[in-house]
Structures are given as C-alpha cells and as structure tokens.
Amino acid sequence: MSYEQDDVRLPIIYVRGFAGGAIEGAIEDPFYGFSTGSVHVRANRRGDPTFHQFESPMLRLMSDMNYEVRVHGDQKRYLDQATDKDIPAATIWIHRFYDVSASSIEDDPEKFSLEQAAINLFGLIKLVRLKTGAPKVFLVAHSMGGLICRCLLQRVIPEADVDEQGGHNPRAGEKYVASLFTYATPHGGIRFAVGGGFLERLRDFTGLFGADVFGPDRMYEYLTPDFQKDQEPRRRFKGTVIPEDGYSVSKIFCLAGSNPGDYKELFGLSSRAVGAKSDGLVQLENAVIEKAHSAIVHRSHSGRYGIVNSEEGYQNLYRFLFGDLQVTLDLINADVGHQDDSDLEFQLDMGLAIRGLPVLVHEQTAAHHCPVLVERLEQGEHPVDHPRPLLTTFLSSKAPRPLDEDGNRVSTLRHVLNLRLMSIREKDDDKTDSDHGESSIDMRDHLEQTADWEDALVVDILPGDGESELPKAWAAWTSTLARPVRLWKPREEGEEALVDVEPDVKDMWVGEVRVPSIARRLLGAKALIRIAVTPRTKDF
Structure with missing residues (x-):
C-alpha cells in the first residue's frame, strides 16, 4: 500500500496545547483533545x-475525507513494527509529547521542555513519512502546540539540515511539512491588560509550570536557530514574524478566537487579565503570524465554546488543507479622506458565509472588538497604492454541494461577504501632557449600532478544469437582486461573469465590482471590491 501521487490527503499530526500543572489529566485522553466535540453554537x-x-x-x-486512526495500543510501537510504506497516508497521529513528563506513565518523568517536544515531533514526522510513504505531513496544532511546531520549523529542522559545506537551510522544514494550521496559538506570546508588565515578569522569572514559554526571552530561544542569533539579536525579535528566508508563511493558516467571555479557566480570571480583544487567553494581535493566512471566529480559547471543538474551526481547517481554490477579497481605492470631518472614523463589520454551512467562517465586528478599520490616508498618499485586505478564504470544489429548489446539484461555489460600515466621531479627552491622551466617542450625532451603509456581496465561482480553463465568477450586491439571494441564478438572469481585469497574471483570475452608490459617498467614488481566485496545486 503506497502513497498515491494524485491524493491530496497527507498524514495529519495533531499537537495539543499547554497543560501546565495538569499534565496527569491531559495524558488520560488518548487523542489529546482532538476527538472532543460539542453540542453548542454560541447563539443564533x-x-x-x-x-x-x-x-x-x-x-x-x-x-x-476517509482518514483513519491507527493507534492500536501504542502509537510508537505500532509505527516501529509496521512495514515501510504499508500504512495509508490518510491517517491521523497524535504527538503525545507530555507522556514523558507524566508520573503515571514514566517511573522517572522528565521536566517538560518545549525544545525537546519539537525534537520528538521531528522524529515522529520522519517515522510517519517512512511508514506511509507520504512525502510530507500536515501539522495541526492548538495553542502552545503551534509554538512547538514553529520551534520544529524555525530551529530544530534548520539546525539538523547541514549541507556538505556546513551551511544551513532555514526553509528545510518545507521538505517535511506541507502546511501548518494553528488554532489560537500565541505566536506573539501572552501578555496581560493589567499589572503594567508585572505579571509577565513574574511568569517569566519563576517559569511556573513552564509558562515562561509564552514570554519573549524563551520564545527567542526556541524560535531562533543558533546559527542565526547573530543576525537576529533579541532586541529585533518579534514572535509574530517568521524571517523571509524561513518556512513560507503562505503554507500557514492562523485561526484566532474573539470570545473571551466563555473562557472559564482559573474561574474566569485569565480572560479578565488578558482583556476583551482576545479568546480569553491570547490577544487577537498575537494569534496571527504576519502575512500568513488567517481568520477570526467568535470562539473562546478552549472549553465548551472552544475553538478546536467547533464547526467554525473545522470548516477553516478542512478548506485550508484540502481546498483547491484560494479566494482573496480586497477593498481597493478606498478614500475616506474626502470627508470634510477629520475626526470621523470608519469601522467595517464583516462576516463570511459559505453556502451549505451553519456558521460564519470569518467574523470581524465592533461588538467583538475586532472590526476592520478603514483608516484615513496620510497627506500625499494615493488610494490606489493602499489596498485594504479584507480576507482570504479557501474553497473546495469537491465539497458536498446542496440541491437547488428543482432538486439539482448546484454547480457553483457560493459565498457571501456581509459588510456593515459605521462611522464614529471621536473627540480628544483632556491630555495630561503633549504626547499622551485618550479619545472617546462624540455622542452629539452618534447612533449606536446604526450603520451608515450595509449590504452583502454574493460571489458565485465556477471552478475551472484545473488545466487550461481558469475559474469564472459572478458577483452582485443583494440590494440589486430582483429575487432572494437563495434563489439567485446569475446565468439564468442574464448576469455576465465578472471580467478578468488582469488576464496576463499567470494562474490567477481577478475581477472587480464597485461598491453601491451610497457607499461611494462614504468610501470614495472609485471604491471597489477586488476578487482574486487562484487554483491551488499541491507542491508535494
């Protein structure tokens, strides 16, 4: 049983998050939490x-996807005893890195080491590749598990990959790992909204239960290989940045949570200490690697409404690993500077729905403290030079498609971008000195939760043949439709496909749709949404 070259399914290795002082309880779960489900959506x-x-x-x-779990008592022993290339590639494995630190398993348990966990993960990857014949693996990780994966990709593998001249390859992780998907990983560490830095210093000094792995000094140690430490001194280190010559950020997806209220660990003290713009433990800005693919969902770090055991989390995971289309939406030519009110700010609520799913796969709203900010341009800046990325999502042409009202399987992939633009007039509060001060909402003409403009952009994509034919797309604002969006059939209603505005761009289809007229008075006369569809081909 050898790996089939046309199969997009690679072995999946799951890496769990931080257990702290609860290691003994964590190791009791044979799948380290990856098999945990739920029976709740937060709210309708x-x-x-x-x-x-x-x-x-x-x-x-x-x-x-017809994956299998091959544990059979002892995962490591099972792999060791299996014949090379005899195990199916479409299998799920658990990196049980905490077992060596559990007294109920080991007579002489080891103190937990993140670096050692990454080294052991490398051993597991090589063993899984050998026994399945698969060229690479998918890594899926929650919380600290994502930092273990990054230690593997940024330090462990590059330090082990030495050529005949003694040189190292910082991108060597791409030989083994096809993609990395992280749920709620503190890529930028964990900091607190209270304490003025004292809590972070106390954590990093004491290293209680190994929690110093979320501090900048330890992160610098396990994310920077020894041969690069002269080039990347501690003062320039930023956890959310992967060096340009390192593992490609295009192969990474970071899923962040925006619901701190349902994180009940430590009696809810963690969510209060971390603050509102978080999942209860990790701030949104720290949960995403710069320039990597990402999405935000209204889920907490873990627990009943946790991000791993959620439909939202799974749909993003499934589409990133197996989707054959990448769809990118940007706001182009936005110019709110033409407004005379210099103290007027704009916030854009945004949600992405995909036909057939019961949840939003991406959601940024002011109510969740994470709207898209449509900022004014600086003096002399031109709108065309400053596109505002809205989102990147992935679609699978092989995913089950619903039936239309006539009982026929729909042919297009449909997603809807819900947009809601709100203006806020701010006033500066009294300043204690010339450089510091805060602003608050000017209530004179404020209408809470009232949008200046809201609409939804419906986008239908017809996948190409994967070879010579590129995808086609139709788009329309719901305010212009003559029938409900559920019943809209663009080709039957005479709607033409969006024109490819950049036909010479290799392997990419790009179309544009102007914002409705009312929105142009707010966002600028030439404001539009640019949609780019790129067929994805595997590189393994």
Whole structure:
C-alpha cells in the first residue's frame, strides 16, 4: 500500500496545547483533545443558545475525507513494527509529547521542555513519512502546540539540515511539512491588560509550570536557530514574524478566537487579565503570524465554546488543507479622506458565509472588538497604492454541494461577504501632557449600532478544469437582486461573469465590482471590491 501521487490527503499530526500543572489529566485522553466535540453554537441571530452537534475534528476528517486512526495500543510501537510504506497516508497521529513528563506513565518523568517536544515531533514526522510513504505531513496544532511546531520549523529542522559545506537551510522544514494550521496559538506570546508588565515578569522569572514559554526571552530561544542569533539579536525579535528566508508563511493558516467571555479557566480570571480583544487567553494581535493566512471566529480559547471543538474551526481547517481554490477579497481605492470631518472614523463589520454551512467562517465586528478599520490616508498618499485586505478564504470544489429548489446539484461555489460600515466621531479627552491622551466617542450625532451603509456581496465561482480553463465568477450586491439571494441564478438572469481585469497574471483570475452608490459617498467614488481566485496545486 503506497502513497498515491494524485491524493491530496497527507498524514495529519495533531499537537495539543499547554497543560501546565495538569499534565496527569491531559495524558488520560488518548487523542489529546482532538476527538472532543460539542453540542453548542454560541447563539443564533436572536441571541438564543442553539443546539448543534459537532462530532470533533478527528471524526469529521474520518467521515468527510476517509482518514483513519491507527493507534492500536501504542502509537510508537505500532509505527516501529509496521512495514515501510504499508500504512495509508490518510491517517491521523497524535504527538503525545507530555507522556514523558507524566508520573503515571514514566517511573522517572522528565521536566517538560518545549525544545525537546519539537525534537520528538521531528522524529515522529520522519517515522510517519517512512511508514506511509507520504512525502510530507500536515501539522495541526492548538495553542502552545503551534509554538512547538514553529520551534520544529524555525530551529530544530534548520539546525539538523547541514549541507556538505556546513551551511544551513532555514526553509528545510518545507521538505517535511506541507502546511501548518494553528488554532489560537500565541505566536506573539501572552501578555496581560493589567499589572503594567508585572505579571509577565513574574511568569517569566519563576517559569511556573513552564509558562515562561509564552514570554519573549524563551520564545527567542526556541524560535531562533543558533546559527542565526547573530543576525537576529533579541532586541529585533518579534514572535509574530517568521524571517523571509524561513518556512513560507503562505503554507500557514492562523485561526484566532474573539470570545473571551466563555473562557472559564482559573474561574474566569485569565480572560479578565488578558482583556476583551482576545479568546480569553491570547490577544487577537498575537494569534496571527504576519502575512500568513488567517481568520477570526467568535470562539473562546478552549472549553465548551472552544475553538478546536467547533464547526467554525473545522470548516477553516478542512478548506485550508484540502481546498483547491484560494479566494482573496480586497477593498481597493478606498478614500475616506474626502470627508470634510477629520475626526470621523470608519469601522467595517464583516462576516463570511459559505453556502451549505451553519456558521460564519470569518467574523470581524465592533461588538467583538475586532472590526476592520478603514483608516484615513496620510497627506500625499494615493488610494490606489493602499489596498485594504479584507480576507482570504479557501474553497473546495469537491465539497458536498446542496440541491437547488428543482432538486439539482448546484454547480457553483457560493459565498457571501456581509459588510456593515459605521462611522464614529471621536473627540480628544483632556491630555495630561503633549504626547499622551485618550479619545472617546462624540455622542452629539452618534447612533449606536446604526450603520451608515450595509449590504452583502454574493460571489458565485465556477471552478475551472484545473488545466487550461481558469475559474469564472459572478458577483452582485443583494440590494440589486430582483429575487432572494437563495434563489439567485446569475446565468439564468442574464448576469455576465465578472471580467478578468488582469488576464496576463499567470494562474490567477481577478475581477472587480464597485461598491453601491451610497457607499461611494462614504468610501470614495472609485471604491471597489477586488476578487482574486487562484487554483491551488499541491507542491508535494
């Protein structure tokens, strides 16, 4: 049984998050949490709790993509005893790195080491590749597990990859890992909104339960290989940045959570200490690697409404690993500077719905403290030079498609971008000195939760043949449709496909649609949404 070259399914290795002082409890789960499901969506549109049975990411991968779990008592022993290339590639493995630190398993348990966990992960990857014949693996990680993966990719593998001249390859991780997907990983560390830095210094000084791995000094140690430390001194280190010559950020997807209220660890003290713009433990700005693919969902770090055991999390995971189309939407030519009110600021609420799914796969709203800020340009800047990225998502032409009202399988992939633009007039509060001060909302003409403009952009994509034919796309604002969006059939209604505005761009289709006329008065006369569709081909 050898790896089939046309199969997009690679072995998946799951790496769990931080257990702290609860290692003994963590190792009792044979799948380290990857098999945990849930029966809740946070709320429906009326704000009522809604029943939704999510089996778990592991079971969904088994049912949707025919993955197998081959543990059979002892995962390591099973792999060691298996014949090379005899295990299916479409298998799920668990990196049980905490086992060596558990007294219930080891007579002489080791103190947890993140670097050692990354070294052991490298050993597991090589063993899985050998026994399955797969060229690479997918890494899926929660919280600290993502830092273990980054230590592997940024330090462990590059230090082990030495050529005949003694040189190192910082991108050597790409020989082994096809993609990395992280749930709620503190790529920029964990800091607190209270304490003025004292809590971070106390954590990093004491290293209580190994929690100093979330501090900048330890992160610098395990994310920077020894041969690069002269080039990347500590003072220039930033955890959310992967060096340009390192593992490609295009192969990484970071899923962040915006719901701190449902994170109940430490009696809710963590979410209060971390602050509102977080999942209860990790701030949104620290949960994303710069220039990597990302999405935000209204989920907490873990627990009943946790990000791993959620439909939102799984849909982003599934589409990133197996999607054959990458769709990027940008706001182009936006110029709110033409407004005379210099103290007027704009916030854009945004949600992405995909036909057939019960959840939003991306959601940024002011209510969740993470709207898209449409900032004014500086003096002399031109709108065309400053596109504002809205989102990047992935679609699978092989995903099950619903039936239309006539009982026929729909042919296009449909997603809807819900947009809601709100203006806020701010006033400067009294300043204690010339450089510092805060602003607050000027309530004189403020209408809370009232949008200046809201609409939804419906985008239908017809996948190409994967060879000579590129995808086609149709787009329309719901305010212009003559029938409900559910019943809209662009080709039957005479709507033409969006024109490819950059036909010479290799392997990419690019189309544009202007914002509605009312929005142009706010965003500028030439403001438009640019849609780029890129067929994805595997590079393994």
